[in-house]
Amino acid sequence: MAKNKYSPSETKYKRWIKEGRGNGHGIDYLPWITVRDIPSDGRSHRVFGHKSQRTHHLLSDLELAVFLTLEWRSDTKDIREQFPLERQDTLNIALDNGIKHPTQAGVNLYMSSDFVIDSSDPSRQQYVIQAKYSQFLADPRVIEKLEIERRYWRLKKIPWFLVTELNVSPILTQNISWLYPAERDEIDDDVLLERTAFYGELFLQNPTRAVTDICKQLDSSYNQPVGSSIYEIRQLLANRCFYFDMSQPFHLLKGQDFMVENMGNLIGSRDVSNQ
Structure with a gap:
């Protein structure tokens, strides 16, 4: 046989x-x-x-x-x-x-x-x-x-x-799985800096609001397709522009839960990794 x-x-x-x-x-x-x-x-x-x-x-x-x-x-x-x-x-x-x-x-x-x-x-x-x-x-x-x-x-x-x-941690794995594909998106440094400043200010103004609610209101206010803002945040998180507690489900996080990375260090590390 x-x-x-x-x-x-x-x-x-x-x-x-x-x-x-x-x-x-x-x-x-x-x-x-x-x-x-x-x-x-x-x-x-x-x-x-x-x-x-x-x-x-x-x-x-x-x-x-x-x-x-x-x-x-x-x-x-x-x-x-x-x-x-x-x-x-x-x-x-x-x-x-x-x-x-x-x-x-x-x-x-x-x-x-x-x-x-x-x-x-x-x-x-x-x-x-x-x-x-x-x-x-x-x-x-x-x-x-x-x-x-x-x-x-x-x-x-x-x-x-x-x-x-x-x-x-199942939650950690779920968060990483959600962020991981966005790491392949090519985004210019200037765009990252601009978006990080914009969303950083938005989080400061809405410290106790859920990030999902912040994004829904933003999409509605700017007449954007539903999900546009959450995807931009996903790209920023995948590029380490913000940090959050990865052991917590993303959809439960509030504005105050996001910390801005030192953008000078971030851009420097991106330049090194792209060489």
Whole structure:
């Protein structure tokens, strides 16, 4: 009987290595596993990364939530998802610790970490995240494989973290998901400054009014299509012109909840990132 197209094989691994999977940085990185390499259950995602300027392959909703959170962090420089571990190293770790190495159909699998992150934080310039739903942590076999991965990165002297859905704020993820697409909008610095000053003054004049009500009145007063003002604010927030408590639902925020960024620093950082 023919092998399932998703089944591992040494021939497939050799082809992936030849393709350069697991190598490169930024726009040139190729993930070891893509959404096309696993059976589709509707929970995988292909998402454009603003920092890497490429499409990222995420294999669960949890991975998507972690990815969006990492993308939003100002100190994140690069995110490499589905990063392969050197197989001989994981085989040695498994043997030394009496753990059965992952295999399928007689093939020793390449293990992978969900995210390898490069950061501008001098105290942690690189770290690794494995995203796993908490329900799977009751499985001893899952714990064994996580232990191989943990020991692998410890040998590399790179911090490794296990993240579950319990560590990810649903509201934070919803806010980032709402803002994220607007990061791709190209807006001139002069327009950002003008709009920030305009909305900043509007928020000061309406400190206790909900931002949604402020926008509805503004659209009506200027005879604009409904939603025009809220989209401009969305663009400003995506460009970090204002800050707000991302742990709070956006639609509940009031004028007083928005803080203006130092625009000199903002424009400077935009100039650097666009070079």
